[in-house]
Amino acid sequence: MIRGSGDPRARPILESVREDRALFSLVLSYTRTAEIPGITVAGAGPDSMMYTPPADAEYIEYGHCRCMDAIPTTPDGKPTPAVLTRAALISAGLPYIAINAGGPVRPQVPHIDAGIEPGGNIREGPAMTMPQALHTLESGRQTGGKLASLCDCLIIGESIPGGTTTALATLRGLNLPGPVSSSMPDNPTSLKEDVVRAALERLGMDDPVSVASKVADPMILFVCGMLQAATESTWVVLAGGTQMLAVLAMASKLGYDHTRAALATTSYIAEDPGIDLGRRVDAISPVPVLWTDPLLERSAHVGLRAYAAGFAKEGAGAGGAMVAARARTGAGADQMQDAIDAEYSRLTSGARAPG
Amino acid sequence: MIRGSGDPRARPILESVREDRALFSLVLSYTRTAEIPGITVAGAGPDSMMYTPPADAEYIEYGHCRCMDAIPTTPDGKPTPAVLTRAALISAGLPYIAINAGGPVRPQVPHIDAGIEPGGNIREGPAMTMPQALHTLESGRQTGGKLASLCDCLIIGESIPGGTTTALATLRGLNLPGPVSSSMPDNPTSLKEDVVRAALERLGMDDPVSVASKVADPMILFVCGMLQAATESTWVVLAGGTQMLAVLAMASKLGYDHTRAALATTSYIAEDPGIDLGRRVDAISPVPVLWTDPLLERSAHVGLRAYAAGFAKEGAGAGGAMVAARARTGAGADQMQDAIDAEYSRLTSGARAPG
Numbered sequence: 001m002i003r004g005s006g007d008p009r010a011r012p013i014l015e016s017v018r019e020d021r022a023l024f025s026l027v028l029s030y031t032r033t034a035e036i037p038g039i040t041v042a043g044a045g046p047d048s049m050m051y052t053p054p055a056d057a058e059y060i061e062y063g064h065c066r067c068m069d070a071i072p073t074t075p076d077g078k079p080t081p082a083v084l085t086r087a088a089l090i091s092a093g094l095p096y097i098a099i100n101a102g103g104p105v106r107p108q109v110p111h112i113d114a115g116i117e118p119g120g121n122i123r124e125g126p127a128m129t130m131p132q133a134l135h136t137l138e139s140g141r142q143t144g145g146k147l148a149s150l151c152d153c154l155i156i157g158e159s160i161p162g163g164t165t166t167a168l169a170t171l172r173g174l175n176l177p178g179p180v181s182s183s184m185p186d187n188p189t190s191l192k193e194d195v196v197r198a199a200l201e202r203l204g205m206d207d208p209v210s211v212a213s214k215v216a217d218p219m220i221l222f223v224c225g226m227l228q229a230a231t232e233s234t235w236v237v238l239a240g241g242t243q244m245l246a247v248l249a250m251a252s253k254l255g256y257d258h259t260r261a262a263l264a265t266t267s268y269i270a271e272d273p274g275i276d277l278g279r280r281v282d283a284i285s286p287v288p289v290l291w292t293d294p295l296l297e298r299s300a301h302v303g304l305r306a307y308a309a310g311f312a313k314e315g316a317g318a319g320g321a322m323v324a325a326r327a328r329t330g331a332g333a334d335q336m337q338d339a340i341d342a343e344y345s346r347l348t349s350g351a352r353a354p355g
Numbered sequence: 356m357i358r359g360s361g362d363p364r365a366r367p368i369l370e371s372v373r374e375d376r377a378l379f380s381l382v383l384s385y386t387r388t389a390e391i392p393g394i395t396v397a398g399a400g401p402d403s404m405m406y407t408p409p410a411d412a413e414y415i416e417y418g419h420c421r422c423m424d425a426i427p428t429t430p431d432g433k434p435t436p437a438v439l440t441r442a443a444l445i446s447a448g449l450p451y452i453a454i455n456a457g458g459p460v461r462p463q464v465p466h467i468d469a470g471i472e473p474g475g476n477i478r479e480g481p482a483m484t485m486p487q488a489l490h491t492l493e494s495g496r497q498t499g500g501k502l503a504s505l506c507d508c509l510i511i512g513e514s515i516p517g518g519t520t521t522a523l524a525t526l527r528g529l530n531l532p533g534p535v536s537s538s539m540p541d542n543p544t545s546l547k548e549d550v551v552r553a554a555l556e557r558l559g560m561d562d563p564v565s566v567a568s569k570v571a572d573p574m575i576l577f578v579c580g581m582l583q584a585a586t587e588s589t590w591v592v593l594a595g596g597t598q599m600l601a602v603l604a605m606a607s608k609l610g611y612d613h614t615r616a617a618l619a620t621t622s623y624i625a626e627d628p629g630i631d632l633g634r635r636v637d638a639i640s641p642v643p644v645l646w647t648d649p650l651l652e653r654s655a656h657v658g659l660r661a662y663a664a665g666f667a668k669e670g671a672g673a674g675g676a677m678v679a680a681r682a683r684t685g686a687g688a689d690q691m692q693d694a695i696d697a698e699y700s701r702l703t704s705g706a707r708a709p710g
Contacts, residue, residue, distance in 0.1 A: 021376075023505060061497075095504040099465075106468065110454075110498040113461065113468040142416075143465040149450035150378060150505040 002326055003270070003291045010288035013153065013235045013262050017327040020152030024094050024239075024324065026060065026085075026317055027158045027226075028053035028111075029102035029219035031119035031127065034162025038191055041074040041183050042161035042315070048072075050118075053159040054107035056082040056316045057098035060089065063346070063353020066108035071347065074183070078306045079344065084266075084294060084318035085157065087343040088336065092325035094155075099143060101136070102160075102218030114139045119217040122169055122199040126214045133213035133221055137254075140225020148230035155264075155324050156226055157239040157317015160219045167246035169196040169215035173203055174249050176284060181242045181269055185310030208253035216246065224250040231257040237290075238262070239320020241269035241313070245280060252285035261285075265319035267293040268307060292322045295337040301344050357681055358625065358646045365643035368508065368590045368617050372682040375507030379449050379594075379679065381415065381440075381672055382513045382581075383408035383466075384457035384574035386474035386482065389517025393546055396429040396538050397516035397670070403427075405473075408514040409462035411437040411671045412453035415444065418701070418708025421463035426702065429538070433661045434699065439621075439649060439673035440512065442698040443691065447680035449510075454498060456491070457515075457573030469494045474572040477524055477554040481569045488568035488576055492609075495580020503585035510619075510679050511581055512594040512672015515574045522601035524551040524570035528558055529604050531639060536597045536624055540665030563608040571601070579605040586612040592645075593617070594675020596624035596668070600635060607640035616640075620674035622648040623662060647677045650692040656699050 005014055016022070034040050034049050043049035052072040055065040059082050065071055072080040089096050098111040102118050116136050119127040128136065147154050164181055182188065199215040206214070212221050223238070224247050230236045238244040244263055252258070263281055270277050270291035278289050297308035307313060322336055331339075346353070360369055371377070389395050389404050398404035407427040410420040414437050420426055427435040444451050453466040457473050471491050474482040483491065502509050519537055537543065554570040561569070567576050578593070579602050585591045593599040599618055607613070618636055625632050625646035633644050652663035662668060677691055686694075701708070 021505065095501065097501060100468070106470070108470055110467055110469045110494055110501065112465055113455070114465045115461070115463055139465055146450065146452060146465065150376065 002323055004289050007288040010262055010290055013237065014327045016153040016235045017324050022094055022153040022155060022324060022328065023147060023151040024089055024096045024155045024157065024317065024321055025147060026057055026098045027156060027219055027223055028057055028098060028100045028107065029158065029160040029217060029222065030104055031160060031162050031166050031217035032121035033123065033165050033195065035121060036123060036195060038188055039165055040162045043072060045075060049161045050104050052161050053103045054105045056080055056159045057107040057111060058109050060086045060096060061109045067105060074311065077303060078311050079303050081312050081315035081318040083344055083347065084340055085316045085321040087340040088321035088325035091331065091336065091339045092328040094324060094328065101222040112143060114143055114222065116218050116222060122166060122215050123195045126202065127166065127216050128213050128218065130210060130213050133209050136218050136221040137209065137225040140222035141229040144226030144229035148234040151234060153235040153237065154230045155237040155239050155317065155320050156223055157320055158219050158223065158243060159316045160217060163217055163219060163243045165192045165195055166215065166217035166220065167243040168192055169199045170212060170220055170246040171249055172196055172200055173211040173215045174208060174253060176249050181275055181313060183312050183315065208250055212250060220246050220250055223247045224254065227251045227261060228254060228256040231260040236261045237264050237320050237324065239264050239317035241265045242275060245284060248281065248285040248287065258285050258287050261287045262290055263287055264290040264323040266314045267291050268313035269319065290323045291319060292326060293333050294322065294340065295333050298337060299341055301341065304340065304344055357678055359644050362643040365617055365645055368592065369682045371508040371590045372679050377449055377508040377510060377679060377683065378502060378506040379444055379451045379510045379512065379672065379676055380502060381412055381453045382511060382574055382578055383412055383453060383455045383462065384513065384515040384572060384577065385459055386515060386517050386521050386572035387476040388478065388520050388550065390476060391478060391550060393543055394520055394550065395517045398427060400430060404516045405459050407516050408458045409460045411435055411514045412462040412466060413464050415441045415451060416464045422460060429666065432658060433666050434658050436667050436670035436673040438699055439695055440671045440676040442695040443676035443680035446686065446694045447683040449679060449683065456577040467498060469498055469577065471573050471577060477521060477570050478550045481557065482521065482571050483568050483573065485565060485568050488564050491573050491576040492564065492580040495577035496584040499581030499584035503589040506589060508590040508592065509585045510592040510594050510672065510675050511578055512675055513574050513578060513598060514671045515572060518572055518574060518598045520547045520550055521570065521572035521575065522598040523547055524554045525567060525575055525601040526604055527551055527555055528566040528570045529563060529608060531604050536630055536668060538667050538670065563605055567605060575601050575605055578602045579609065582606045582616060583609060583611040586615040591616045592619050592675050592679065594619050594672035596620045597630060600639060603636065603640040603642065613640050613642050616642045617645055618642055619645040619678040621669045622646050623668035624674065645678045646674060647681060648688050649677065649695065650688050653692060654696055656696065659695065659699055
């Protein structure tokens with residue numbers, strides 16, 4: 001059973017994923033906040049950080065990356081959650097498209113170019129100008145509307161290094177306190193709090209878009225626009241953890257149809273008592289929460305077992321892709337874990353993906 | 356009645372457009388062949404030529420351009436056929452996405468970036484290297500497969516200045532002689548023949564992709580790849596005239612499912628005895644031909660009446676968009692002409708498009 005699927009609000013969404021046309025989209029973005037030393041491990045080092053989103057997008061498409069030699073890892077070699085995403089999408093034959101919304105490096109795969117600039121380091125200054133913020137939101141609305149006209153259920157994941165810090169600043173800036181997740185088991189909370197405090201000092205009596213322009217990142221505003229436009233005509237699943245909380249917070253301030261949306265993630269996020277995801281979603285915008293246990297403590301691969309020990313946990317829409325794939329094929333959590341292990345075995349054996 | 360709709364091969368395609376999910380895609384590209392003086396009027400002057408495709412894409416989306424002040428015109432002010440395309444798509448609520456496949460100027464609208472370089476001037480040298488040609492074909496296949504998974508009928512138009520000359524060279528290079536159309540009533544045939552002769556002199560005993568790398572343009576290979584991949588799972592309508600003949604020729608050499616494809620264009624192309632479109636399609640790859648009369652001799656606007664006098668005739672997928680819109684809504688040719696006139700009245704009055 002997909003967890004949370006007993007919620008009657010979730011049923012029509014799961015039914016749509018199972019029977020209608022579903023599309024998995026991955027929003028690639030960037031904030032220079034990621035360059036603050038120690039803030040994230042989404043990349044093997046500071047110079048490779050901006051390659052992580054396009055590398056995730058290329059890997060999900062081809063089974064290998066084009067802009068770098070190997071797949072993105074943490075500095076000590078733990079693999080990107082895009083491994084889970086790819087295994088899930090392929091197991092269910094779910095169509096996939098990447099969207100570059102602020103990444104400085106173009107992915108070498110046909111993708112949607114949303115025409116967005118990278119976000120600034122929010123410790124040092126605003127994330128973007130107000131015209132850039134409005135453009136980002138508008139481009140998200142256009143893209144979301146376009147994709148919604150092509151499917152019955154739009155799943156939206158993200159890949160943005162440093163994004164949990166900008167998500168925390170956005171939630172605080174909208175007066176919604178609470179912790180965020182991290183790609184590290186020892187969440188660098190005090191460093192994040194320092195960055196967020198510096199960012200929030202620049203806020204006055206601001207409207208939500210103005211708050212975002214000062215302390216968020218392009219992904220949050222872009223996905224907020226997608227969510228607003230797509231829920232006008234279709235079901236939407238936000239695939240992610242605390243960063244998608246920031247999207248929900250922004251969208252609830254600006255207005256959207258929450259009866260057509262859900263959040264989907266991994267058990268590593270949904271069952272973390274320190275995050276308390278379900279209660280916080282209810283407080284921000286009451287959408288159903290769906291999750292699945294990747295069972296990675298059973299994995300044959302030490303790099304994947306690290307997920308169960310608190311590394312990475314979620315990202316590249318992994319939880320949402322797994323929930324959607326299980327809804328579509330009826331696979332159990334154990335079958336999904338087999339598919340993930342098989343994909344990682346292929347990767348580490350150096351074999352090329354078929355096709 | 357949509358002309359050609361009596362062909363039993365066309366019926367399931369028209370039925371799919373009417374009842375299922377149809378998507379209109381516009382492939383933007385560029386060949387430096389367009390910079391040969393006198394070869395095309397697709398742009399107000401040589402410096403503006405490379406802005407024509409992105410301007411078409413922006414105008415179809417927004418009702419006005421972003422990369423230039425007005426819509427693309429010929430040097431004496433006749434409007435781009437994208438006016439017909441936009442009027443048709445809006446009248447039927449057909450979803451639309453632009454694909455940049457070789458244009459040096461990015462359109463300022465969310466679009467698919469296919470990662471393709473502009474084509475070279477075929478009078479002076481090859482259109483592209485062989486690795487570029489293979490990449491262009493492969494990127495077309497990926498993009499076509501992706502879009503086919505999101506719709507039941509994929510309509511593909513193009514915007515590439517100078518494209519009829521590279522189409523002629525491609526047809527000749529594949530040993531398929533015959534005239535091509537032009538955006539001018541006095542088709543600069545002898546200039547085109549000179550350019551094509553210079554290009555063909557570089558050919559030896561080449562395979563089709565090698566021919567294309569020497570004398571074609573990126574659009575022809577890219578749309579060929581889209582057609583090959585998309586006909587594996589869905590209906591495909593090539594929206595255009597003689598340039599789409601070159602695509603059909605390339606695809607028939609490389610292999611594709613012609614039972615899932617059709618060509619759709621305007622009567623200005625389909626009924627031109629000098630082009631003899633139907634017979635040539637049958638000789639190249641037997642797909643049904645659908646067309647509609649834009650009735651622009653009745654237009655209140657002198658710029659549009661020029662179409663009926665032999666200017667522009669087709670482009671930006673205009674004929675295919677009109678055929679699809681009529682199939683979807685049941686509108687007659689006269690209602691479509693009213694919609695085109697209304698769109699052009701709005702444009703020339705300087706009013707912003709709603710929304």
